[in-house]
Amino acid sequence: MRVAVLMDPIAGIKPAKDSTFAMLLSAQARGHECWVFTLDQLSLHAGQAWGRVQPVRVEDVAEHFFQLGEAADRPLADFDCVLMRKDPPVDMDFLHACQILEHAGTWVVNDPAAIRLANEKLFPLQFARWLPPYLVSRDPAQLREFLREHGEIVVKPLAARGGEGIFYLHGGDRNLGSILETITGRGSHFVMAQRYLPEIRQGDKRILLVDGEAIPGAMLRVPAADDFRGNLVAGAQAVAAALTPAEEELCAEIGPELRRMGLLFVGIDVIGGRLTEINVTSPTGAREIHRFFGVDATVRLWERIEAGR
Known part of the structure; x- marks a missing residue:
């Protein structure tokens, strides 16, 4: 397939932790042709969404991990699939980009209309019994x-x-x-x-779901001793964690709605058995879970995309 990925500038990512980079690695290994572009390279004219895209080759190393080819303006309909992997904040530019992507003329993952609807803090309110x-x-x-x-x-x-x-x-x-x-x-x-939730001292669990199905194995993000936030960028440490029966039940309840909305790659956050967020924009955790359990969520994503709508 020919795949375009809308993401933050690839030169600024941390390849050892970045799930978008893992998606590029998996796509490339499966023989797909990958192109990347950023939000400022997205446009809409003549009824079509366009991108100023660059072909990319990636390598799983710490430095010099990507090579970009010559940029070209192309309608997104030229691609078999577009991945929407721009990081938040979900500001007006982000929301306008989702609106533009609704004119892509091809399959966009995650569905841009669903991303607009599923605010990551408010979307969980649909599953109220699991919330603090x-x-x-x-x-x-x-x-x-x-x-x-x-x-x-x-x-x-x-x-x-x-x-x-x-x-x-x-x-x-x-x-x-x-x-x-x-x-x-x-x-x-x-x-x-x-x-x-005082259970945050034991960690904030990130569970990934692909097409509504939970990946068997999760990442527990344990806050630093002087912080309460279970976020890797805030200094939390990632450790392996199995899913509990209650968390499997939670995923079984959420999964069908994610699938219905076209949210193929989603990360949920659970603290002490309580659902706190449903991340639909550019959820991470794939690289850590792969290292912990040998299960690559990005491979499952491409298997689902290759199978078609």
Whole structure:
């Protein structure tokens, strides 16, 4: 197949941890022709989405891990498949890119309309029995009341990634007013508040699902001793973790909806058996899970894409 991948600049990724890089490696190994482009190289004219794309060859080494060919402007309909792998934040440019990709004239994975609908913090609300107590609000007074009710909470922006902008709050925090003003933009931005889950000290589990089926094996991200965030970019350490029976039940409940929406490659986050996020934009974890368990989620993704819609 001929495949185009919309991603962040490839020169800036960390190949040992990057799931998009793993997808390129797997595609190349299966004989597919890969091209890459970035958000600023996406356009829409004459009723078609176009990309200024470059052919790419990748190698699984620490340095000099890619080679790019000459750039060319091509309609995305020239490709058998387009992977949407742009990292958040899910800002207006990101959402507009998803709208443009709806005019690709070919299969886009994950489905761009579904990405727009499935906010990674709000989408889990469809599976409420698995959630910790939560509040979505932009009102600092409501957030203060939620904190009084639960004693310890976490507040997070709705469109960021990698632990950016997340705060742990408790009733005695003298910075409480300033933090709530900052994260809500003085009441102008909605945020997600969740009851703090002390099980985070044991780790935040990333489970990958391909076409609604859970990969057998997960990555547990254990926060650094001086942090509460289970994000690798925030200093958490990745360790191997099996899926519990409850987590398998959770995946079985979520999977059919992911499949229905065209969300082929998804990462869910679970802390202490509670679902906290459903990541549909550019979820990571494939490289670590492959190293831990020998199961390559990206191979399963290509098997599904090769099988067709």
